[in-house]
């Protein structure tokens with residue numbers, strides 16, 4: 080596709096931005112600037128204050144960057160913003176700041192400025208502020224050449240302040256933030272990631288956009304980790320306190336503004352920063368009287384009052400519609416008579432998303448219908464299911480016959496799922512879904528024994544045995560001895576743990592499928608002794624095929640896959656205070672080890688079963704002679 084012109088890109092980005100309260104012209108005269116910003120964002124505060132200070136007319140798109148709107152994640156907005164990226168490296172991680180200098184280029188944030196006269200798209204608040212000051216004649220010069228270096232230093236300090244971290248995260252020793260943040264911020268990063276995934280799904284076929292979404296998703300995942308880390312949050316707060324302390328000492332000589340007598344760009348930056356800190360409940364950084372800072376900083380306090388009183392700042396930040404007060408700055412809003420300035424969020428009327436549906440807006444239309452889900456988990460699940468299903472169809476472009484066949488195949492799979500035969504479970508197993516669910520639920524620490532799939536042959540309440548018992552139930556085979564211990568990750572024995580074991584016979588059959596067998600065999604429940612030990616004898620298991628006479632068999636044959644599970648003994652261990660361990664020990668050397676149809680094999684679970692003469696049980700009793708011997712210690716992960 081040919082590169083689209085800027086006007087076309089802007090028109091595409093503006094198409095969904097139809098709310099007249101948030102998309103409007105400001106000031107009079109030719110609108111050279113078009114700005115995408117957000118009522119509440121500090122970087123947007125800076126640019127709006129510069130525009131007000133310079134008296135420049137502009138087109139305002141106050142886009143919602145919080146749930147549920149997230150208009151900044153719309154592919155057309157991201158595509159427009161990418162045009163201003165200038166090949167810069169995409170954002171890599173997260174340090175709780177918002178400057179593009181420290182964070183890299185974030186393709187999904189505000190502000191973005193279009194200068195229609197130069198044809199530029201500018202994507203960093205600092206560059207935008209400097210650009211407007213440089214080319215707009217009105218108002219006073221905000222970066223006079225004589226103060227250039229000093230102003231630069233101040234801007235860099237404000238830019239490097241971790242405002243974002245203290246907005247999203249709670250201080251581990253007491254959350255000082257406004258009540259509305261305490262209530263709404265937990266889970267915000269998950270929601271962002273979900274919305275980004277939605278934007279990503281809508282961008283299939285556009286590799287640059289996909290890369291942009293992927294980078295942003297990585298950043299938000301890192302952010303989630305950052306704000307959940309007590310150390311990182313403590314460090315961010317401490318850093319802010321020392322930035323304010325240093326500001327106090329720079330203001331000692333009682334000058335009006337930070338770089339002397341003139342109000343400059345540096346003051347705009349500080350106005351925004353100090354107001355945000357106050358709004359967040361961090362006014363104690365200069366007011367003192369708080370367990371995190373007891374020292375008053377009178378020069379910063381007086382400077383803040385001067386900054387907050389500046390008409391351009393009041394117009395662009397305090398009076399700006401949709402920039403709600405917190406309990407910590409109510410006084411400034413009361414003064415302006417604007418305490419309730421937040422407009423009610425707009426909600427879609429039922430059916431508003433159901434009109435004029437075509438290929439390019441179908442997924443979005445379906446997703447819109449799910450926004451009303453009252454249970455956030457249900458919304459997340461339905462949203463992801465819809466996105467992936469649509470993406471799947473887009474990718475394979477099935478014919479109608481194929482789609483009908485697929486539905487008929489799934490119907491047969493359901494019909495086969497009755498009683499002990501659960502074809503859907505088997506489908507989950509052979510597609511790796513069971514293994515994946517197992518993995519996301521059992522991320523045990525290093526050193527702990529790895530989990531694996533449970534399988535269909537586990538039986539609740541299998542017979543209890545004393546250590547040393549033979550559990551073969553008289554089924555013929557080569558004798559096997561298992562000698563094990565159950566330990567914690569420090570190597571201490573866990574006594575009285577409950578251990579369930581079950582396995583196939585030397586033909587690969589499980590007891591519950593053996594015709595004519597009365598009762599259970601090749602399974603049992605043990606308790607570990609005071610040294611964490613358990614032991615038993617049985618017969619050596621054999622590899623076996625999973626059921627192949629149903630729809631899953633059709634699937635496996637269609638891809639010429641093996642249906643044989645390598646030989647193994649299943650073990651499940653339960654002990655109070657520890658995560659349940661469900662695993663299996665595979666017989667080293669089994670020829671099917673590398674093609675397990677249910678993806679349960681992990682190297683750490685492949686162990687030697689060695690045929691040895693003269694073996695003894697741990698209590699000294701003789702074992703069958705010779706016997707296949709397996710010695711293995713299970714290590715359990717403690718619950719926190």
Ligand code: BEZ
Pocket residue numbers: 505508532533534535536625644677
């Ligand atoms: C099993 O090892 O018992 C098993 C696991 C998944 C599917 C079929 C069998």
Ligand code: FE
Pocket residue numbers: 534536644647649
């Ligand atoms: Fe098995």
